[in-house]
Amino acid sequence: MKTAFLCPYFGTFPKHMQLWINSCGTNNDTTFYLFTDDKQNLNYPDNFIVKYTTLEELKDFFQSKFDFKISLSGVYKLGDYKPLYGYLFEDLIKDYDAWGYLDVPDEICGYVSEFVNEEAFKDVDKLMTRGHMTIFKNTPEINRRFMADTGEMFNYRDIFSSEHFFNFEEIAKGSISWIYVNNKWNMNLLNDAVADVSGLFYDFRRSCISDKLEYYRPSKAPSIYAREDGKVYGYFLEKGQVVKREYLYLHFKRRKMQINVPLEADKYLIVPSGFEPYKEVTDDVIKHYAKKKWFYPVFWEEVKKSIVRKFTKNNGR
Template sequence: MKNNKCIFIVPYFGKLPNTFPLFLKSCEENPEFNWLILTDDTSEYNYPSNVKVIKKNFSEFKKDIQKHFDFKICLDSYQKLCDYKPVYGLLLEKLIARYEFWGYCDIDVIFGRISDFLTEDILSKNDKFFQMGHCTVFRNTHENNRLFMRKYKGALEYKKSFTTNKVTTFDEVYGDSIDIDDLFAFYSKKIYKRNVSFDIQPGVLGFQNANYDYNEKKYLYELHYWNKLCVWDNGQVKRIFVENNEIKTLNYMYVHLQDRKINWSVKCLDTDQWQIIPEFIKPIDLGKITPTKLKLMLKFNIDFNTLDYFCLRSLAKIKHLVVK
């Protein structure tokens, strides 16, 4: 795959999350893909060659978006920015002209090997890939980049979304609201819908995968999740577990940390294998892991400060207390 195949556009304003260096390392391990970060964070980071940065503040970015519309847009918070993600292809059309595909993603993710999931065959057959706001990809065409502005059953859904400060999830499939996926389907565009992410459920101590059921319009939560260990292994995101006294593996395109406040060891930047456990990321030597050792790790490898925090928070809800 050529290194100008796909670019992810990621505006982020305010202080970048503490796991950002791990995000960058996972990007570096995907040289066929590129990222464009627009941010006002002036902190020093070791940006790999496939990640470019444009310094821009939130007010400037809002003005850039406003120029494309003849009505006053509502964009008064960082949270509302998610509704405008489908606009990025049009907004930065000249900058991304050489790419066949573009997308948007969150930065509270750690990527695995993207090309294992977005293969040449899959890319050649579809116009839109994935349905969640934390990672979506489009074929970069004049029509696709403007499709968000077309009518859906007679209504301009984008205008409804862009004229309210309420977050409408226009960028992803969720509930009954009309979104960019509905528009692509309405105009007979081919959509690749397979979920390839390990999307961690927020507010739960363990790493529970949350898959959205698009037919039922609700999340389906993984039942047996304490018996799996999430790892980053030489550029691949995996969950490993023991079955019939053998170590089994589940592969993902990325793990979505869902804004968790996670500490991590700086040694991860110089190693190729990490264990990603609730609230901590640190190096691991997977070559030394046996089924017996993995069972012990899964039983005891938990950050007890985090456990105390979750227990106190649960107690506060029960007793209607405020825990500072």
């Protein structure tokens, strides 16, 4: 099936941007639409369509789709708009079977069609529930489901006329995922396909999402990841044995990744500190890279940000 990803990104690309582009570029049956104001010279593969624009221009385009004044004062608010892309870019994606959104700076893609296919969409219209990647069937009705009852004291008009961030793209109350739950529209969570490692801890700790839209961690096994032959693999040390699993993508939330491989590389290790030259993954290699840091400052920074966001949002409604 043909899938389109819609990817606005404003500001300076991260230093590992070419690695992200290359990881997407091996998916010949998937198109990546990148909307950006960064015009630096990068090697874009044939399945990329880059549209140079500004956040203000994109806001004007979004505004043309609504009969009320919308708010899009900064890039952070773009997260709320992700589930609307099928509606907002309807003409652009009319020839695709499915569309999705994904994060640009903090993930490496594997082989999309291995996981996003007719079998995955059997009896469902939505794959995954995460802001860093979610995919929908492409129909006019599905693309307008964001307008349905949120189950909360606010609706989509309240969300998109407010400057506050509602986390509409993920699993917060009133989000697109809760709209699906409240209306009994089925979703495929694809937990086994997603390597979502927490940004709160130095070592990689993969999380999943339950049917109740709650996070949980399926394993405490030490782990690292690798990009090999156009795919993403996780290596886990379980009961003294190295276990290898394939994933749709690896998401490494807001990590400061060191780049110790050429930017054109397509085979490398992905470890908590960054990108490292590929080597055969043994138990010793996993132990070397998967060490914990008990005093990891990012944890406390994120806790502080979370408290500030909740306080600001609750006092602004």
